[in-house]
Amino acid sequence: xxxxxxxxxxxxxxxxxxxxxxxxxxxxxxxxxxxxxxxxxxxxxxxxxxxxxxxxxxxxxxxxxxxxxxxxxxxxxxxxxxxxxxxxxxxxxxxxxxxxxxxxxxxxxxxxxxxxxxxxxxxxxxxxxxxxxxxxxxxxxxxxxxxxxxxxxxxxxxxxxxxxxxxxxxxxxxxxxxxxxxxxxxxxxxxxxxxxxxxxxxxxxxxxxxxxxxxxxxxxxxxxxxxxxxxxxxxxxxxxxxxxxxxxxxxxxxxxxxxxxxxxxxxxxxxxxxxxxxxxxxxxxxxxxxxxx
Numbered sequence: 174x175x176x177x178x179x180x181x182x183x184x185x186x187x188x189x190x191x192x193x194x195x196x197x198x199x200x201x202x203x204x205x206x207x208x209x210x211x212x213x214x215x216x217x218x219x220x221x222x223x224x225x226x227x228x229x230x231x232x233x234x235x236x237x238x239x240x241x242x243x244x245x246x247x248x249x250x251x252x253x254x255x256x257x258x259x260x261x262x263x264x265x266x267x268x269x270x271x272x273x274x275x276x277x278x279x280x281x282x283x284x285x286x287x288x289x290x291x292x293x294x295x296x297x298x299x300x301x302x303x304x305x306x307x308x309x310x311x312x313x314x315x316x317x318x319x320x321x322x323x324x325x326x327x328x329x330x331x332x333x334x335x336x337x338x339x340x341x342x343x344x345x346x347x348x349x350x351x352x353x354x355x356x357x358x359x360x361x362x363x364x365x366x367x368x369x370x371x372x373x374x375x376x377x378x379x380x381x382x383x384x385x386x387x388x389x390x391x392x393x394x395x396x397x398x399x400x401x402x403x404x405x406x407x408x409x410x411x412x413x414x415x416x417x418x419x420x421x422x423x424x425x426x427x428x429x430x431x432x433x434x435x436x437x438x439x440x441x442x443x444x445x446x447x448x449x450x451x452x453x454x455x456x457x458x459x460x461x462x463x464x465x466x
Contacts, residue, residue, distance in 0.1 A: 212239065212243055212246070212247060215239055215243065216235065216239065216252070216255060219235050219238040219239055220235065220261075222238065223235070223238075229315025229316065229317055230315055230316055231315055231316065232249045232252040232253045232256065233249055235252050236248070260318070261316045261317065262316070262317060262318075263316050273410055273411065273412040273413040274410065274411075274412075277410035277411070277413075278410055278413060280410070281409065281410045281413070281416065282465070285407070285466075289378055289405070289407060293376065293378050295343065295466065296342070296343050296344075297375075297376055297377050297378050298342070298343065298377075298378050298380060298466055299340055299341060299342045299372060299377050299378065299380065300340070300341045300342075300379075300380045300419040301338065301339070301340050301341075301365070301368060301379055301380070301381055301419075302339065302341075302381070302382060302384075302419045302420070302423070303336060303338045303339075303356060303384070304337055304339070304423040304426075304427075305334055305335065305337070305355065306335040306337070306427065306430065306440055307334065308332050308333055308334050308335075308440070332439040332440055332441065333353045333354065334353065334354060334355065335351060335352070335353060335441055335444055336351070336352055336353075336354065336355050336356050337351050337352075337444065337448070338350045338356065338361070338364045338368075339419065339422075339423075339448065340368045340371070340372075341418065341419045341451075341457075342457075343457050343458055343461055344452065344457065345451050345452035345457065346422075346448055346449075346451050346452075347371055347372065348367070348368050349448055350364045350367065350368075351441070351444065351445065362394065365398070366398075369398060369401075369402040369404060370402075372404060373403065373404075374402070374403045375403070376403065377405070378404070378405045378406075378407050379405070379406050379407065380407045380408075380417070381406065381408055381409065382408070382409045382413075382417060383409060383410070383411045415464070416464060416465070418457070418460045418461055418464050418466075421455065422454075422455055422457075422460075425447075425451070425454045425455050426444070426447040426451065426454070429443075429447040429450075430443045430444055430447050433447075
């Protein structure tokens with residue numbers, strides 16, 4: 174009969190195996206750390222080379238560079254730990270917004286409160302902007318210094334880039350124009366006239382950002398269009414997408430397309446379907462109020 178407190182031989186053997194495996198792992202990490210410390214200056218040089226090229230890089234990229242300089246480069250796992258220790262982030266790198274001038278933001282809200290709000294109701298605001306859908310099926314992650322960001326696409330290309338101009342009201346998308354490729358300034362004013370026809374004589378305020386295509390010919394064209402269609406044009410300050418609720422709508426549409434689109438499928442049908450269901454994806458009155466309108 175087995176006595177209480179006795180430990181079987183198999184249990185002891187298993188514990189010994191775990192102990193020696195753990196000790197081996199510790200020794201391996203010590204060797205890696207020693208090797209990394211030995212080549213620390215070379216790692217800094219390799220990282221600086223990647224940063225000078227203004228690109229994302231992986232730990233495997235670093236190891237490949239180091240392999241050309243030394244015979245025993247540090248392992249990929251140890252390079253990852255080195256990058257984390259030196260405040261590098263492994264992330265999906267996208268373009269960052271520039272910071273807007275706080276003074277211009279204050280001036281915008283002051284103009285809105287004194288010029289637009291006294292003469293127009295909440296439902297009169299409409300927002301016009303453009304977005305595009307990348308044909309790449311994936312974007313790569315990479316190591317970048319904290320706060321830095323670049324854009325880099327990868328993966329298989331399916332279809333062509335799709336650009337969309339949309340006109341957003343508090344009840345949903347009023348109209349949209351979809352094309353393959355990109356729009357230029359001439360295309361914008363063609364689309365603008367089409368959208369203005371939809372809201373002719375409705376006492377609307379059309380809010381636009383300061384994109385170059387929107388500002389081209391601004392003094393010569395917007396005043397006659399305002400008189401012809403009975404629409405007031407109101408421009409956002411530069412680098413202030415947080416003041417434009419249509420940016421949030423575009424983000425929701427893109428998430429919906431990514432979620433529903435199958436691999437190797439054309440994105441266009443899913444883009445159209447997502448824009449048709451914007452009022453179901455986003456609580457637009459709450460969004461307008463959250464932004465501050």
